[in-house]
Amino acid sequence: MPSIEIPDTVGWIRALTQSELVWLESPSHPLLEVADLISICGTPVDRRALVVVDNTFATPLLQKPLEMGADIVIHSATKFIGGHADLVAGVAVTREAEVRDALVRSRMLLGAVPGSIETFLALRGVRTLELRLTRGMDNACELASRLDDHERVKVVYSPGLPFHATHQMAKERMSGFGAVITFEFVGNAGETDDFIDRLGVISSATSLGGVESTIERRARWPGQAHLPPGLVRLSVGCEHIEDLWVDLAGAL
Numbered sequence: 001m002p003s004i005e006i007p008d009t010v011g012w013i014r015a016l017t018q019s020e021l022v023w024l025e026s027p028s029h030p031l032l033e034v035a036d037l038i039s040i041c042g043t044p045v046d047r048r049a050l051v052v053v054d055n056t057f058a059t060p061l062l063q064k065p066l067e068m069g070a071d072i073v074i075h076s077a078t079k080f081i082g083g084h085a086d087l088v089a090g091v092a093v094t095r096e097a098e099v100r101d102a103l104v105r106s107r108m109l110l111g112a113v114p115g116s117i118e119t120f121l122a123l124r125g126v127r128t129l130e131l132r133l134t135r136g137m138d139n140a141c142e143l144a145s146r147l148d149d150h151e152r153v154k155v156v157y158s159p160g161l162p163f164h165a166t167h168q169m170a171k172e173r174m175s176g177f178g179a180v181i182t183f184e185f186v187g188n189a190g191e192t193d194d195f196i197d198r199l200g201v202i203s204s205a206t207s208l209g210g211v212e213s214t215i216e217r218r219a220r221w222p223g224q225a226h227l228p229p230g231l232v233r234l235s236v237g238c239e240h241i242e243d244l245w246v247d248l249a250g251a252l
């Protein structure tokens with residue numbers, strides 16, 4: 001089955017009747033679109049599929065897909081849960097005993113059991129999740145509005161901005177807009193790479209959700225060439241807002 005656009009609620013509901021597993025990311029990567037999980041999971045249809053929601057960008061604090069009817073929630077604990085860019089781990093959460101047993105069994109057979117240092121880092125990280133996320137969201141909200149006013153920025157994608165495609169849905173389904181923003185730099189691929197190279201406080205890196213801000217030009221990856229060459233994803237960390245802005249404004 002082809003991929004479905006995140007705001008296409010009818011398409012997702014149709015997929016529930018035609019597949020064994022429906023996997024969606026909300027907010028999505030990299031345009032941060034928020035799905036109508038309540039309608040997708042709650043519409044009475046002849047549902048065959050398990051619904052798996054990747055909730056990494058929202059974290060367990062901002063969106064609760066199990067309460068909206070999802071069967072499994074996935075988090076890359078590498079990101080906000082770990083929070084310090086020193087962990088690779090994932091979390092799958094379910095309320096269904098049968099699904100849990102199947103997940104535990106495949107984890108055992110495939111050998112994907114986390115080591116004690118990984119579980120220690122994840123548990124240590126989660127203790128400060130709320131503090132880090134609150135600071136990152138405040139910074140992200142301020143940067144989104146400043147970037148939106150900047151002449152070298154074509155468009156900003158942040159669910160917190162009133163003109164974002166799923167702003168209303170984000171307000172209804174989430175208790176905050178998250179600490180990731182995406183924006184399009186006015187320039188070609190090389191000029192966008194040069195902009196990123198000029199940054200000093202913000203590091204160029206693929207991972208996200210850490211205390212330190214990271215940025216990446218998405219179309220540099222194979223399979224992402226459909227995205228505009230100047231589209232960058234910025235994971236906003238806990239630095240001082242003015243340090244971040246001086247860095248961004250100088251590089252822009």
Ligand SMILES: Cc1ncc(COP(=O)(O)O)c(C=O)c1O
Binds near residue numbers: 029056075079207
């Ligand atoms: C939304 C989302 N889910 C899952 C993953 C996979 O995470 P990991 O690096 O822990 O394998 C990523 C990685 O970028 C991600 O962005």
